[in-house]
Amino acid sequence: MSQTYIELLRRALDEELSLDPAVHLLGEDVAAGGAFGVTKGLAQKHGARRVRNTPISEAAIAGLATGAALCGLRPVLEIMFIDFATLALDCLVNQSAKYRYMSGGQLAVPMVVRTQAGAAGGAAAQHSQSLESWFIHVPGLVVVAPSSPVEAYGLLKRSIRLGDPVLFIEHKRLYALREELPANLPLPDIGRARVARAGCDVTVITYSAMVGSALEAADIVAGQGLSAEVIDLRTLTPLDMQTVAASVMKTHRVVIAHEAVRNGGVGAEIAARLAGELFDELDAPITRVGCRFAPIPFAPELERAVLPGTADIVRAVQAACA
Amino acid sequence: MSLQPPDAAQRIWMLTQMLRIRTFEERVKRTFTDHPGVIRGHTHLADGAEASIVGALSHFRAGDAVLATYRCHGYPLTLGSDPGAMMAEIYGRADGLCKGLGGSMHLTDVRHGFLGTSGIVGAGIPHAAGAAWAAQIRRRGEVVFSFFGDGASKQGAFHETLNIASLWKLPVVFVMENNGYNVVTTTSQEDASAAAGEPLAVKARAHAMPGVTVDGTDPLAVHAVVGEAVERARAGRGPTLVESKVYRLSAHGNIIAPPGVPLHYPEHEAIAVFGKRAEYEAALRGDPVPRWRGVLVQNGMLTPAGADELTARVLEEMERAVSFALASPFPDTACALQYNYA
Structure with missing residues (x-):
């Protein structure tokens, strides 16, 4: 059920x-x-x-x-x-x-x-x-x-x-x-990310509701011959850089997606760490997907205009793999 | 149930604790001149508030808890903390109560019921209510003492917490030490009740709890008022706001100077800022520590020689605390990354 x-x-x-x-x-x-x-x-x-x-x-x-x-x-x-x-x-x-x-x-x-x-x-x-x-x-x-x-x-x-x-x-x-809820599911550890979808061309690092968008984007780009790995961070502190690094060393391309604005965000932190620690592994610039730098507007049409979504992740993945 | 006045042994205990607080604070202050550079950062002294602290904590029982502000040296001393470990914490040494991670403003001694402090004015008040909520659930008749200053009563956290504490009938006693000053602003300059000539205890009325104002330089008066509040709290009838009027005899805190300039205690703001030397001197004449000693000697509970001996013993204890703290090593730098989930 x-x-x-x-x-x-x-x-x-x-x-x-x-x-x-x-x-x-x-x-x-x-x-x-x-x-x-x-x-x-x-x-x-x-x-x-x-x-x-x-x-x-x-x-x-x-x-x-x-x-x-x-x-x-x-x-x-x-x-x-x-x-x-x-x-x-x-x-x-x-x-x-x-x-x-x-x-x-x-x-x-x-x-x-x-x-x-x-x-x-x-x-x-x-x-x-x-x-x-x-x-x-x-x-x-x-x-x-x-x-x-x-x-x-x-x-x-x-x-x-x-x-x-x-x-x-x-x-x-x-x-x-x-x-x-599967029976006898082991409880996740705090501080351990999970690979929500395995892939080999690009790593999409995300969390919360954007995990769903990233999985949709991975489906779409799969039709274009791109294999995206989706990492669900689960916890933002502690940040499981081990799981992230293992994926990046496999794919060499990184997209970080969150609903929050990019300025000073979780993506900035991860991008800085990857650039500092895995610079030689990267085959493309790290791309961040996030909310436009504006307060969230009321009218749903305007809200959609500032919020990031599946299409933004698809574009970012395509750019990273171009 | 009526409150018994303290017996002779309790009255002498009160003097002992008052002398211990005063002497400890004098040793802190003297460290700035005797051992320049040993105290780094901020210290705030409790001299002048001894009678209030001791009168209130004379009702502390095992299982009770105390939370306070950054002006926090007096409470753990009274509760039984080791003055050597306290001084070592103030000096930032490895043998400090908090291993050098807290400092003067954040003394904590859980073993003696002192659950810590907040350096943010008013912020500790809701935590005391939370501790009281846990006590209410345990149903062992334990109470929580929440100490803060007059300035805190203008914070949202104060009013929010008094409302919940009264609504839930939490076993907490709010002791507001009104020393008349926020650093350099007088209470009547920043408090509508004070400006209207009303005691600050009237703020309790808005939250449907008793509010009492007491002379915080008289340990017996504080003992009586806080005793009634503690009884009320233990009986499940809820909190009380006690406004305890004291005069801090030192400046707000030591001067925080740029590196290279020695830290020290300036003159009290009454003199340094307002030029009211007479006000300060009147407060000195009312100094609660010699006054209480005088009362005990006059009533024949102590001989002058007995009082002198007590004073000497306390002085020796606090000098040992200074020596212990000076000899304590600096913390291992690896300690800076402990106690932090990451």
Whole structure:
């Protein structure tokens, strides 16, 4: 039986709530299911004390989750949109990420901040952003961005068990996607990328919703005789450069694709590392696909004009292989 | 249940802790002149707030937790942290409480219930509420002490947290040490309550919790007010905001100078910025440490010789802390990459 991305996130939360009494869910409207229904039914099953609604106070609830994590709970906090994480940035950047370090290893923050990012047609400039690169700039934060329902399930369970603060970035365009959860699936490791499609002519490095676009692009270029390997990074910190490098040493051509703007983005980081470490392996300039450098506009026609998509990846692959 | 006033042993304990804080801070300050270059970066001293810290923490029980700001030397000392390890941390040495990774502003001693600090004004307040949420779930009657300054009460995190803490009846006591100054701005210049002549404790009213103002230079007064707040919190009746009025007797912090220029403590802002020498001298006359010693001697709980002996013992303890810290090696540079998931 196939399940949606939302249903598999819920299943992961439900199972972890059942397995570990330290796990608590926290956030605006989470007892009613949250804005997208991810936590629906969990308060009824696990009790209102374990699935707890909060006021609209992102700074305080991020701090509350962090303080509780210092004292042995494993809070899973929902920040409704990644755009609202700006209000919790001080806590995430200055405290959660640094407690273990500043205390010389005395403290730990086993907390997951679930949020969702990306554009999905008409949510405009403050509910559509992809802000992950801000967080990869902060030592001490783990950043996870799952690309499919099954990946979301496994990575969320792993994140809850990790023992360090995780920003878990879902993508609203993936929420309705369906997949069947295989029986006895081993949980993915945090910090290990996966080869989503094997190929030999070019490596497309991507994550989150753009993995789907990259797979579509790989299908299209296959018809033109080009074999694209698609790497799903899964986690942006830690970045699995080993898997990336192994692919690049095979294909010698690189396209990096993400929905976020290119300026100062994840792609820039990977491109710099590849140029520094594998310069001699590269047969073509590294190409980045990303959002145009503009806020996300409201009108869906305009939104489509700035967002990167399958066609952009196809063009980038063709250019890299020309 | 009514709160018992502290007995003679507790009153002498209070003086001992107040002397320990004062002497520790004097040793920190003197390091700048006795051992120039040994302290790098920022330090912020608790002299003047001793009675408030000790009066509040006289209610601490094993299992409780304390979170504070960057002006944080007094709390772990009172809770039982080793002053040598604290001084070594302030000197950035390997034997420091946090192995040289935290420094003066980020002392942490989990073993003694001190869960750390925030160098960002107001940012530690929600973490204290989170610790209190965990305590509420554990149901062992534990409370959390959240210490911060008057300046923090203008931060969003303060108001957001007081709202949740009151709504959820979290077992937390918010102790606002009102020392009258944000670095060089007086409270009445930046706080609407203060400017209107109201105590800062009125801010509790907006969040439906008791707000009490107390003379933070009187350990008995603080003991009584915080005691009631702690009882209320342990009984599951929720948080209290205590405004404890103190006067910091040193400047906000040491001068942060460009490399090559020695760091040091300037004069208090009342004198250096506002030219109010009389205000500062009045605060010195009200210095809580000699005052409390005087009270104990006057009441016959201590002889002058006994008080002198206590002072000498504390001085010796803090001199040992300085020697220990000076002898401690610098951290191995490999330590800089520890404790960081990557």
